[in-house]
Amino acid sequence: MRISPEARAGHISVTSYFSTLNVPANSAFRRGFRSCFGEEEEPGVYSEVCYSQVHMFAGAVRQAGSDETDALLSALSGAVLKGPAGDLFLRLHVHGVLSKPIRLFGVLAALTTAISLSRHESRLNKRVKSLDETLKARRKIERAVQILAESRSLSETEAYKRIRERSMQSKESIASISDAIIAAHEI
Secondary structure (H helix, E strand, O other): OOOOHHHHOOOOOOOOOOOOOOOHHHHHHHHHHHHHHOOOOOOOHHHHHHHHHHHHHHHHHHHHOOOOHHHHHHHHEOOEEEEOOEEEEEOOOOOOOOOOOOOHHHHHHHHHHHHHHHHHHHHHHHHHHHHHHHHHHHHHHHHHHHHHHHHHOOOHHHHHHHHHHHHHHHOOOHHHHHHHHHHHHHO
């Protein structure tokens, strides 16, 4: 539906794409659109979005030389498409997506998702750090058990038992006792 210029006078519109944008990429897009759909037709938001996404995908396939997901993601990361509405780019590892046309609900959903994913990632990072520290402590304990077993002619079970008993008596962690055994052995 077309609205006459008189009826549009004084109205303000907000959208992610206007076919009247005066940039070279949009002029080329409009010429191509009109040659396909008629000289009187104007492209809208959805035709611009489809056009841009298809061209971005095609450029990634050309650059990657493949349609495999990892190759495409690598090609798309940091790529810039001079689209009819301006530069488009894709960033990997983001926590939210806003699509065109931008709507309040979409912004709220993206923010909620981003906050939730950020919190989840933070919890996972803390867990990884904790597991890493546990693994490092376990390696020290194994080394201390080995040193004690060899130096005192004990079985590994008996050596670990002595380290554990010493830990309980001194109220220090088994890892701290193991550090002391390793340090004493290295002198």
